Amino acid sequence: MPQLRLALNQIDSRVGDIAGNTETVVRWAHHASARGAHLAAFPEMMLTGYPVEDLALRASFVDASRAALVALAKRLADEGLGELPVVVGYLGRSESARPRFGQPAGAPQNCAAVLYGGEVALRFAKHHLPNYGVFDEFRYFVPGDTMPVIRVRGVDVALAICEDLWQDGGRVPAARAAGAGLLLSVNASPYERDKDDTRLDLVRRRAREAGCTLAYLAMVGGQDELVFDGDTIVVGEDGEVIARAPQFAEECVLLDLDLPAAPARAPSGRVADGLEIRHVTLCETPVEPYPAEFTGGEAERLTDDAEIYGALVTGLRAYVEKNGFRSVLIGLSGGIDSALVAAVAVDAIGAANVYGVSMPSAYSSDHSKGDAAELARRTGLNLRTVSIAPMFDAYMASLSLTGLAEENLQSRLRGVTLMGISNQEGQIVLAPGNKSELAVGYSTLYGDSVGAYGPIKDVYKTTVFRLARWRNADAEARGETPPIPENSIAKPPSAELRPGQVDTDSLPDYDVLDRVLEMYVDRDQGREAIIAAGFDAELVTRILKLTDTAEYKRRQYPPGTKISAKGFGKDRRLPITNRWREGEQG
């Protein structure tokens, strides 16, 4: 059987940074070539980054991507890499789609190309377009209608992009009909809790359907709310795992494979879903037999808590760095939310770049101030204290605020303080809100919701506790100082906006709240279904009512790392003006 050494580049790219991404491809292509690879691959839309959203509708951006692709092909050859076939994702456009009302302007396509010998040897576009959850690809792209196959060193390699594997039909059966010896899919698949397991099952199933080895190359990194966790997988035609890369780490997966020789006469014509086989021969001659050096193996799997924590660190780091910042600012209340955010930030960008502000009011307890100081001591972050008492007094002298208005005032004065420091010194503010309080609106608009990024906005409060305990235990296991003060974990959660206040004055116990929210928010279940699952009807009604009416607050919330299928981001879009109150039905 012919051999092939694959170089699957599980790396990050930056949305809009076509020049920078080009450099990245060239660098890793040299890396692959130096290690003797016969075929190198890069993730979905590598050249433009992913997702580009409405940039896909701007002709100048599509033109720039297409021009960069041609230039990249030439440059690779100029730098001596012309004989290495490179598969790279980019933003292209359909040449054949006739303009029609309802079609994306300019007929853009989510494309990949094979660069070889200084030329673009083959271009193709994603066939199945996802338009659910965080995806809007019918808004942006015209589907591809070919089954691309390249002959590399005597092996026929069928190509696909991401969703092509997720939906039935299309390129998986087409790869079988085309007689491919390898199906290579390039991806930008956003992280969700447990998605690694789903992905593994999928890849194994699709390999059996395609009847050949399947290489699934994943992107790693972060883009706004999305995290790409990596987890590149190669499985045999029987579905057995040959190689699996780690999550949340850039890496080139090198792998030597024995693959079936290409048929003397490649199949042609239309196959599954009317896809037309586009066969391009790059090189007929198999590689001289060589001793396999890279034989695969699986990176150690993360525990669930380590995985979520890793997603938060990756997401925050990407957001800060890709937006050109170096440091972050966090209001530290001594509570667990801001403590976890601080720990994540320290892990993401280093303690020297993390600035905390303790902003006590008359209602702040001594232990809160102490807990913030203890957090700073444990992590080494920079801490300062700004009392909000004088500003509070100045406002109360002008406006006679009471009740909730008075509570919110304190929170907003902290927001103004953080933004003032941020504008003066250049850090970005992190919002400490978690998914539970965001869901039920237990936060102050322009107060604790102030910030450019909300690292834990998709993390329920019970998970906040779990992650804090996990992070501390992990530190202990390494012989390091646990970052989060035990007292921040142990004490009852409180906003400290009035004397003796605790969260449970206003909210149900978090363990109940979070389970109800998980059914309502993440799984779109209705009131009756949630009650049928064993929850108290009155309590369910109350939680759903709170969630139904807090939509307007979530519209003002900053983005944050997405860890579930449905958080409060672009995967869950509800009207603000909306009279449907699930909590009042039934």
Add this chain to the structure above:
Amino acid sequence: MPQLRLALNQIDSRVGDIAGNTETVVRWAHHASARGAHLAAFPEMMLTGYPVEDLALRASFVDASRAALVALAKRLADEGLGELPVVVGYLGRSESARPRFGQPAGAPQNCAAVLYGGEVALRFAKHHLPNYGVFDEFRYFVPGDTMPVIRVRGVDVALAICEDLWQDGGRVPAARAAGAGLLLSVNASPYERDKDDTRLDLVRRRAREAGCTLAYLAMVGGQDELVFDGDTIVVGEDGEVIARAPQFAEECVLLDLDLPAAPARAPSGRVADGLEIRHVTLCETPVEPYPAEFTGGEAERLTDDAEIYGALVTGLRAYVEKNGFRSVLIGLSGGIDSALVAAVAVDAIGAANVYGVSMPSAYSSDHSKGDAAELARRTGLNLRTVSIAPMFDAYMASLSLTGLAEENLQSRLRGVTLMGISNQEGQIVLAPGNKSELAVGYSTLYGDSVGAYGPIKDVYKTTVFRLARWRNADAEARGETPPIPENSIAKPPSAELRPGQVDTDSLPDYDVLDRVLEMYVDRDQGREAIIAAGFDAELVTRILKLTDTAEYKRRQYPPGTKISAKGFGKDRRLPITNRWREGEQG
């Protein structure tokens, strides 16, 4: 020829308020029946409101809509309206779609039904689904695959929903193939500047294609950022306008039509796009000939400025009322933006419900305070003054802020003041930002951008001036007091955050800025195309750079009335983390 009296109910509905919308349908059905109508129609998704966004994915909501439809049919008959066929939009689901990955959960459909004799006589779903601009219908709906035709009093009436008319193919040619005597389309078509002209051209063209009279029933009202402007149109098969309703007004368009008798044997089978004719006979017997009473006619057309102003008033009124509020709060700087917002608010909900706050700082000019007071005098809105000087001093004593940080502080202290009053007294805060400043980021996050609704966020500054002048002239023509102080219109725009500051210190002249933004934002043109249109390259670069980098600020901006094809709302979605700088290309 058989006659038919149509009742086209150009009305509003409320998203999620199924019970309330049901009452509305019953009330207007009685109104139509009392006036002798033979067929009554209601807008797209009348029962649930439109757009329902992710509510479509919640089974309990779909179930509630479907149950309400059946109950409505029975209730209409119980109230003596069983003989009046009623066409009404609702949220349904496909019974035939097999679950598959990538299809919206529960296979929801954008449906309409014909209610007759206490039963649901016919159900059908929108065939063409829009998934561009503000529309995401591939995310929510499974397309319909029938060509519904009802025989009403001896006339075959073909039915369609909104996008079915906009895209080629489908129900327009199918209506011709089905031999329909009337094509009735129910719509919820969001307002855009000049869309009324486009819509008229479309309807005329489609009538000729369908080869029959075409009745286009439009929704009127507002939902979050969307305004529905009405403009119901009926044209003959030659494209000649028979009737046209006003914009921005609820009204039942009654119209007597002579229509061709239905063929003895209705066509059947599959027609255009594979749509299968679903023919239901409600009543074969034509109406006894009667003298036509409602013979059509066109409502007077609005000027462009009156139309935009009408959209702003409609949008704001809907947002306030549908969210259960009665009054609004506006920070009044004496400038033109807040003055126009106040004028719109007064027209929308009455001066007694409009509260203004003048919040002078050390940098506020005397004429600014005077202009705010003059605005209050002219409009009759409620005005109070809260100086932000003491709060400013309290902050500056704790934090040594300079430059932009100091400027922003003043703006944020005003935001906190507005939110404090709002929380205490219950008004919603309106943000005064216009599209020009929103585009280039000339605003303070959590400062002047604070608010639940931004009425003019989709209005360029030059249009702000035009609307202010138009509103004043319109008042004068009626012999009323012009609401906006002449000085607010005449003086150079300034944020007054430092001594002697004017907008042109930081920004190009608004007439140039707005024309460049219109090309860049609304029409997605690139830098080179804009320069080729005759603008200075350096200036274009500067404007595009500002716009490229202000995305994060727009994410924190409240919703506001949409008046253009592409504003800063869900019709324009760009990554926050994004290295593409159109201004730096070329």
